[in-house]
Amino acid sequence: MQPHPLRRLHGLLLLLCLHGAAAGELRLDAPEDIRALLTPWLDAQATSPRRLQTAASDMLATEGYFSPRFQFEETDGALRLTLDPGPRTRIDSLALTVDGPVSPETRAALEAEWRLPVGQPFRQADWNAAKQQVLAELLAEEHADARLLDSQAEIDAERQQAHLRAHYDAGPRYRFGPLRIEGLTRYDPALVARYNSSVTPDAPYRERDLADLLTALQGTPYFASVQAELLTAESETLDADTRRAPVLVRLRERQPHRLALGGGFSSNTGARVEGNVHTADLFGQAWELDTGLRLEQKRQTAYGDIFLPPDAKQRRHSLGLMGERSDIQNLQTERLAFGVQQVQQRGSIEQRLSLQWQRERREPADAEMVISRALVPNAMWTWRHVDSLLEPRQGQVLQMQFGGGSKAAGSDQNFVRLHGRVQQYFSLGTHTVLALRGELGRTYADNRLHIPQDYLFRTGGTGSVRGYAYQSLGIREGNAVVGGRYLAVGSAELTHWLDEQWGIAAFIDAGDAVDRLSDARLAVGYGLGARWRSPAGPLGIDLAYGERTGKVQLHFALSIPF
Template sequence: MISPRWSSFGTPGRHGLCRAIGRWLAGALGACLLWAGQVQAQTQAQAQAAPKLQLTGLDDVRLITNVGLSVPPVSFSCQASAAHIRRYLRAAAESAEEALQAYGHFNARIERSISERADCRDPALHIDAGPVTTVEEVIIELPESIREIESVREFVAEQRPEPGDPLDQAAYDALRDGLHSRARRLGYLDARFTRRELLVDPATQSARIALVLDPGSRYRFGEVVIEQSILEPELAQRLTGVPPGAPYTSRDLLAMNQNLTGTEYFESVSVRPMLDERENLEVPIEITTYPNPRTSYELRAGYATDVGPRVGARVTRRYVNKRGHQWSARTELSAIEQRLDTSYTIPRAADPLRERYDIYARVTREDNNDIVTTAAASGMQWVRENHPWTQSLFTEYLFDRTGYGDDPPASNGFAILGGRLGYNGLDDQLFPTEGVVFDVSLQGAAKPIASAASFVRGRAFAGGYLPVGRWIFAGRAEAGVIVTDEFDKMPRSLRFFTGGDRSVRGYEYESLSPRDADGTRIGGKYLLAGSLEAMFPVVGDDWYLAAFVDSGNAYIDPEAELKTAAGVGVRWRSPVGILRVDVAQPLDGGDGLPMLHLGLGAAF
């Protein structure tokens, strides 16, 4: 039986078909590449043959740049007629003349010509800029209400040309427009120049400037309409921070947005002045708000060698009612300390943006250095925050049950009254590089008023950062004192301890403290500690090397010696805050070994 098959000269077999298609594709690709190469060569040749404007005679980079940006582009080919090129040269010369006048050259000489080359003709301008015009007289007249404002005074001092200065029309425009815009930002929305002159005498190469501003009447903030439904209208109005009828300024307009956004009530805020609807010297304001979710939840985690791993959780009720009350509760857990607290915040109706009342309660348990403490406190405080200052007064009842070493726990209660004054001028709260911060507190209790002992406790802290070139220098100092005749009854939470990651590195957490006869650390009546540190960036602005010296102690005997340690460390500006790795060596002559200190994440 003979099987049928394809003839060798008929329809090709599978492999012959593939080879034919391959040869066809290869030929097509080669043709495309050849065509593309020819097109590219032709385009390059055309580009090389295109006319180009030739500028000669100028050596001032500013003039060359301004003329080059001002003249019209060459849009004709090498085959253009001489008449066409001459028309272009007239337009280019006029534009160049205006560009030179912008920098005070009013007597420039410009020669036009056509430059021949092998396959093309180029338009050419030879420019002699001539002498520069200088300012001979400057007259600036502003009403006292505007002239005495610091921002205006500084602007005029910086921008006002002096007699003999070269004329710069761009600088004149900036001075004129800057004065007008500053007047409008200060609420003089109808401000206008009654005299606005720049007079140039080309014959004498001199110029006179005159700016006389009539500001008109100053506008005030009119009706403020706030679109929101979560707060009482009166409270929302006060949260803007700008009282009705206040002078209209762009700074206060921005402050309205920042003040409302800075509260926890709103996710976003849009403030719009209705300038087209102003009348009777009042500008109505329309504010659109979008509320935050009513309740927020937060989980935290971190690690430090002081307390080891730590976790925390927080729940916040951003607005309990339309009076703007807030409630929050949080817990923090580590191997050494466990804490639970809650607070209820009431904004002060007269000034809700800066003042509030807090009603709070907390329960803590701490087990460290053979001291076991369980404490509970409840109280209330008044707080006023007027950035960068913070003031507060508080009263609370504290119950403390503490056992030192093998001694049985003792329970004591205290009715405490206290106050605090703080200042925070740091440029960055997560990784400061400049600024000053300090905090001073004073509190006390009287034995006749439901307290186990009478005492007065004061504490002061100050710190600062100073950049010098690429270096950052930091310093801090802390001092504390307790005045009492019954120190043995003082609650553990009010005694002084030091040592650890954030005080005297090289020593364990709260290990610097007086001891009793059994060697148990009992805390001190006095505290003195300080630190000096220098940081230098090694990788961009995120990685730093640090060297430091810490010294301090907590003591009962005022003549006790300070403990000192020195070390080096690494700082990393991480997305969640600063990561600190330090190695510190005690310098007190003992057998102490270098100690590693590690801090990661937010400080609770």
């Protein structure tokens, strides 16, 4: 086997350094792109022009230069190489042959997407990539046995022409057969079927459908590892061109019970300690129980939620109970809530339907205590169209929410609540992102009395209007800030990444929560921040100035779109 040209050149240069007959500095005079190709390997003293010429010729050939001209001269103890790479060889013809039952549309797509078309300069790396791309596309759609039979790049150095030929055997078309599941001891195979919405028996085999099944199973709390493959060796023949093969899913179950302890700090609610108990097999039914206690400086919460596996329509149901106490902006609240929820992913839209009952006792400083009860059906839709869920650079996220309560159905007040948020990302070059955010809300009611704070609006703090304390923008009641019936928030943030880990940001936020539109006076905050790419997403540390208060606030946030 011949050594790689780069290794060969490097070794030859080392020999040249040790030769010693006419040791001196090697100077290269060549076009800029050729110098960039060869210079990393010409940092030693060279004494053998013949060997240097041979190795450099091999390297140039990989870039399509097959007739270079070399001129050596020694001046002032230095070896000077003047290199003319000559004309570059370009693709003159392509013969792409695919045997097997491939549709005319697929054949046309393979030729149209070929990475090394006629007229383009020949490069060995591009030639290898182009061949692999065709094979990968065949393997990804129906043809799980596709293979490259033969390939050849014929170079005519005199005419600077390359004639390419690649011959593939697509093999038969495959369809999915039944699932075979291995590795289950605790759970029933029906659990796997409930998470499978992509691999359907008798549907055409697609690699991405198998990947979707893996992603769905890996995202559950039940399995520590998941593997899946199409068993082509055990396929059955449907017709001359088509076979059906079973899908083998290998699973390793995760320990169902987990205890977690943690702590942290939030610029909104202060220091935090938390304990959490999770089980993935409550009552032996593969129900998830997630319960815990979270103690923050400004809020204390006890909660318990039960999540059921998805149903046949991929809807996931849950029920939960929560008790909470908080003291934020001199407003003390105690609330008890119970609710049921249904979550369904419908393409790029996530739908959440819920029904929640809650009782709230709120006591503003220097004002009258109020008890509010509400039974609220609520619907929320979130549409995500971004290039990355954790760190978007381009795209949109839109969320709409609608809910309300009625005195005739267990609520102390009639009201309807509407809320919407939008986030837009623009990529401004390789390292810079502009993010725009807007939020509007309105609660339709005769007055805000006896409506729980969850269904009114306060703003300020991390994630809303920076430069102001958490939930400090709202309605003054006594010496406290309570929720109003109107909300408006807007934000613009420009982030520039300095390297792979760190970035800087400049931002301006504006917003307010009021009880009457005539009272609206947007509070403006602006400042600078640092960004760090953590494993969970970009972490932000912001220093913001609030114009209304004339104060500076420090904010911490995990910058993940809602």
